[in-house]
Amino acid sequence: MGILQKKLLIVVLLACGIVVYSFHSFWQKDPGDPGESAVSTAPGNLPATNTTVNSPSGSEVVVYVSGGVNKPGVYKLPQGSRIVDAVTAAGGFALGADPVKINxxxxxxxxxxxxxxYTVTAAGNGTPNSGASDSKSDDKININTASAAELDKLPGIGPALAERIAQFRTANGAFSDLADLKKVPGIGEAKYNQFKDKISL
Known part of the structure; x- marks a missing residue:
């Protein structure tokens, strides 16, 4: 073999060695990169995060229970409670109370x-009320507890409007102000003035 051929063979071998080395280095490095990327971005490998939102404690309402109960006063009850729950919290009905007149x-x-x-005679310990002011107070209709039939007794309120008041109360909750009755369709200022002295909360 001539000197020229030997030199050519050496050059070819060196070139092949460089190609093999480069190819080997490429595969040694490249597979690691996607793996690292996958580890850093895969959702399953992220640190656990507490995303639970603590639910607020149940809402409460504060109401004043008065009249024919054993323990009148201010009570805090869970949201969604009914009048019967407020009466129970206040010690139940007192002697002479008239539960039929309250919803x-x-x-x-x-x-x-x-x-x-109370019943008509309860406030006077078994004796019918004789004071004019007491009689006037007893005649007042509680717009939050009265039935449609009781609301019908108010001046200017017929059966249809009484039923409308009851439906409005059911849909929007108890009235917080007497004047809120004017929000009921069909009750304007003039009609409200006809019975405003005969209603209570």
């Missing part, structure tokens, strides 16, 4: 007053 199934509203009525 025990009505939902409570924050800052609401629940006034449990």
């Amino acid at each position: 025990l199934a009505l939902h409570l509203k924050d800052e609401m007053q629940v006034n449990v009525p």
Whole structure:
């Protein structure tokens, strides 16, 4: 073999060695990169994060229970409670209370007053009321607890409007102000003035 051929063979071998080395280095490095990327970005490998949001404690309503109950006062009850729950919290009905005149199934509203009525003779310890002011007070109709039939007794309120008031109360909750009755369709200022002195909360 001539010197020229030997030199050519050496050059070819060196070139092949460089190609093999480069190819080997490429595969040694490249497979690691995707793996590292996968580890850093795969959702399953991310640090655990607590995403739980603590639910707020149940809302409460504060109501004033008065009238024919054993323990009148201000009570805090869970949201969604009804008048019957407020009466129970206040020690139940007192002697002489008239539960028929109050809607025990009505939902409570924050800052609401629940006034449990007495029978006609209860306030006087068995004796019918004789004072004019007491009689006037007893005649007032509680717009938060009265039935449609009782609301119908108010001046200017017929059966249809009385039913409308009851439906409005069911849909929007108890009235917090007497003047809120004017929000009921069909009750304007003039009609409201006809009975505003005969209603209570």
